[in-house]
Amino acid sequence: MQDKKTIVLGVIGSDCHAVGNKILDHALTEAGFNVVNIGVMSPQEDFINAAIETDADVIMVSSLYGHGEIDCRGMKNKCVEAGLEDVLLYVGGNIVVGKQEWKDVKYRFSAMGFDRIYPPGTTVERALEDLRADLYKEHKAAV
Amino acid sequence: MQDKKTIVLGVIGSDCHAVGNKILDHALTEAGFNVVNIGVMSPQEDFINAAIETDADVIMVSSLYGHGEIDCRGMKNKCVEAGLEDVLLYVGGNIVVGKQEWKDVKYRFSAMGFDRIYPPGTTVERALEDLRADLYKEHKAAV
Amino acid sequence: MKLKNRKTSEGEFFKLREEVLSQWETGKEVDLKEAVDYLKKVPDHMNFAKKLKKAKDEGVTLAQPRAGVGLLDKHIELMNYLSKEGGADLLPSTIDSYTRQNRYKECEIGIEDSIREGRSLLNGFPAVNHGVRGCRQVFENVDKPLQARHGTPDSRLLSEIIHASGWTSNEGGGISYNIPYAKNVSVEKTLYDWQYCDRLAGFYEEQGIEINREPFGPLTGTLVPPSTSNSVGIIEALLAAEQGVKSITLGYGQGGNLIQDVAAVKVLEEQAEEYLKKYGYKDCFVTTVFHQWMGGFPEDEAKAFGVISIGSMTAALAGATKVIVKTPHEAHGIPSKEANASGIRTTKMTLSMYEGQKMPISKELEEEMSVIRKETECIISKVIDVGKGDIAQGTVKAIENGIIDIPFGPSIFNLGKMMPARDNQGAIRYLVPGNLPFTKDILDYNRKKLEERGKYEKRDVNFKMTIDDIYAVSRGKLIGRK
């Protein structure tokens, strides 16, 4: 791996699910990333401020509790306004309410400006693979 | 209940499922019918001979093991040939292989000449109700 | 606000009420006198506390789902579906996450969006926004007792509204609805706010109306050692009893080792009753609730049914009074009503196959009970100690110092030094005890059990085990073997 990339990690909205967040932190750090973990119950602003302060390459948003769709609205715009248009925006967890058709969900979040959208049960390995592809263009994969 | 009606009861073909048969025997007898139980593994001929010998009103065929469709073919014809055209022909149990659309199954057995066709899990009460309706025309119900 | 474990006087209580009821416009719908009259007319079969008592007396285990959607008519439909098609014995109403944060404005938006898009964008029922009018409409249109299930640090207004609406049970507590559910809310504040909720239930009790209270047993649902959750449950029971609560249901989340799970439920009930008696709360009626597996679920529905059944069976064998039901959609998202009902039916089938069957006492079961009992005693007596006899003050300090330390708790007030892992039989043990006030015997026992596993798997006993254990069930195993 080339230079050390920075990832802002957090759980958006009023969401308290902490386990996945702690594990992602652990695994991404172990994989050689510089992880800035803003933890659970983080508003959009906290993600953006952290990304500015740390000159981050990726913002990884988790949403587990079902309000992800409401919580993520307008986030891309705010990023652009803050000059973070090039920062990659990932989202994962259980990002909508209920068990829905994945392609519809993906479409909606894609339209909101997210670069990568992950279904429930995504492994850390999968995330790492994509991060490497997107950040180091080692093996560019289609989204 | 008026006069005592006679029912020939049995399990058709190579079918060894005995429990339902023993219980039907017990319950129909208790309900006042004259039950002639030819038991499990009975060929069509045994049903027909028993019906002739006992001047039966109804033949109740059970088939549980899945070969019911093969085993019941041509039975109505044989009944007619034997002069039993007026004997009611019921069939029940798990009469086809697998979980199939019930209306298709019913259609196929109806076409084979069965008067009443019962799905898995039919209660004895349900059978008794129909027997009374068909035999005593107390409350004629649509099949 | 000066937190103390003593019954709030009626004067204080009524003063606080004014403020509470003004937090959102629906607060003014609550008229305590009228509510008492309303509740007095609730028939026995619709009263949560009474139904639990009856179940305990008869030795049966009741099944209760979790469920809630944003819109009133849809929520009523859902409740009836779960009762009729699922066969639920007790009904919930899971409250949405904005209400849990007292963000009622966002609920309003969620409700409006849900109406517009024709699907629930809220992850639960926003009871405060629907007010007494809405909540009574729910109550009057269902055929089983109702309980609010949430995760709200400050649920004072919520409690006012639901009880006034005929909902005779409320889940939560000052620790259990803070550490797993909140980030920045001080423990002192939550304990204080839950004293209010308990006082409200106590007030109704004084009027002859039985209201059930249920501390949230499973906490973070993730590798919580039984003595940790049992201690929290018993402390919250003592705090509730002081405020006049009489019907208390203590919860435990399935760990996965059958003997440990049965032991945990049995000791929980036994020790709760002992402590309540010891501290002079003589007429409390304690029941237990067993939560089917609360951690990450397998995605495959067939496997999820297996996990659901194993929880139901354990609940039955442990003799729990009720079981909280998961669904085959658990790993994916809020379940459809059909998936929820199927989870209940699987549960009920399992429960009724084991009705009347209990796990017999064995050497192994006794040993496990004795371990949990001793660990719990260590924790609770230390809590009382640091609180100089006051268990409310002691709790605040205990959490600060890690005497109570909840694994993976998101709260900044949780020390987070303790780490759990499974032993070679899958029982949950203290891997890193942090500041837990255990005797050397207990620490050695926990270590020995974990070393057994390390030896079997030929691996070091460390945090990697914990991580592997967290994923294990969702990947089809109980123990995250190397």
Place this chain on the structure above:
Amino acid sequence: MKLKNRKTSEGEFFKLREEVLSQWETGKEVDLKEAVDYLKKVPDHMNFAKKLKKAKDEGVTLAQPRAGVGLLDKHIELMNYLSKEGGADLLPSTIDSYTRQNRYKECEIGIEDSIREGRSLLNGFPAVNHGVRGCRQVFENVDKPLQARHGTPDSRLLSEIIHASGWTSNEGGGISYNIPYAKNVSVEKTLYDWQYCDRLAGFYEEQGIEINREPFGPLTGTLVPPSTSNSVGIIEALLAAEQGVKSITLGYGQGGNLIQDVAAVKVLEEQAEEYLKKYGYKDCFVTTVFHQWMGGFPEDEAKAFGVISIGSMTAALAGATKVIVKTPHEAHGIPSKEANASGIRTTKMTLSMYEGQKMPISKELEEEMSVIRKETECIISKVIDVGKGDIAQGTVKAIENGIIDIPFGPSIFNLGKMMPARDNQGAIRYLVPGNLPFTKDILDYNRKKLEERGKYEKRDVNFKMTIDDIYAVSRGKLIGRK
């Protein structure tokens, strides 16, 4: 034919073979010498006996479905689906009912009709009609050991064909594949024919090829008291061992009372090993198989999943070597491959959650074990007694006299005087003992247990209980309470 429990000489055996192989045209495909060479090349992971031994050594419970369809390609597809999508550890091939009756002509019609209609009209795989060529095709296209599962009184030709095809296990026995499956076939004849099947397995053993044999434990699957099925299993084990069988798997069908079920499996294994040793069969390897609920199933799939899980759990806690899996379609008909695979996944999830967890010994478990042990001893010693030392001859007489009496057995050779019913904990007891050779103590014990239930339900202890119990599980309860 003079039935005697002594090893068939090679001469006799080869003489019989000629006749057997001429029963249907595919018989001539069997060349024993070539078959031995073929089987010698079967790798360990494809050998049923070896895989069972490994599982027992490791203390894990394997999952095996039942499945079979009429057409070869569809059957291979089905086997692979169950292995890959279901995660089956062992593969079956359930044989159709015409083959079971040696009516190979009707099989031919069934196969043709199935081809024409594009759906299987047969309820299993007609292995004899497909012959060694077809059966080897199955074997060579799957990745797990294969076993024939059927219900065939005379399965000599079937056994020849499957073993020569690399299928290293065969289910059945002279009692267990007669009384529950046949009407007019004499016990003497079936025992004689199964001696042949056992001798065939024994022959392969002599050539160094391990072949597993499995008496069919659940019998009629309907309220069979454990000592009845255990006695049958042990007798069939002794008969098989005499013919040179070394790998024996004894079966038990779930009754529903956890303690009784665990006790039954433990005592089955223990007594089988004792009897085998006592009669000089020193190098037999005994494993156990637990059958998930074999009686009428609930129609609702969610409930069926509950029944499936509870069986898996019991199997794991009892330490059975394998478990036979039911499906959510059980009450309806032969399952689709998807339904079958989902039953396996539920089972495997449950098994692996309890991997390594066993039911601890308790007073209750010991009592139940001791009751089953004593009852079984009474039956087996009486069988040997009436056979004047020859257990084969004894069995024929014992069934005639109702010393062995299988509830609801359709065979006219079964006495059918004995009637079972559940006690107040759901354990299966002897309600009407018929001619069973029990001591007064045992009879009193059974009666006492049933009276407890009668008292609890305020009803007479009689056959109505039996009927209610038969329906109970399919209606969502274990016990048919009044």
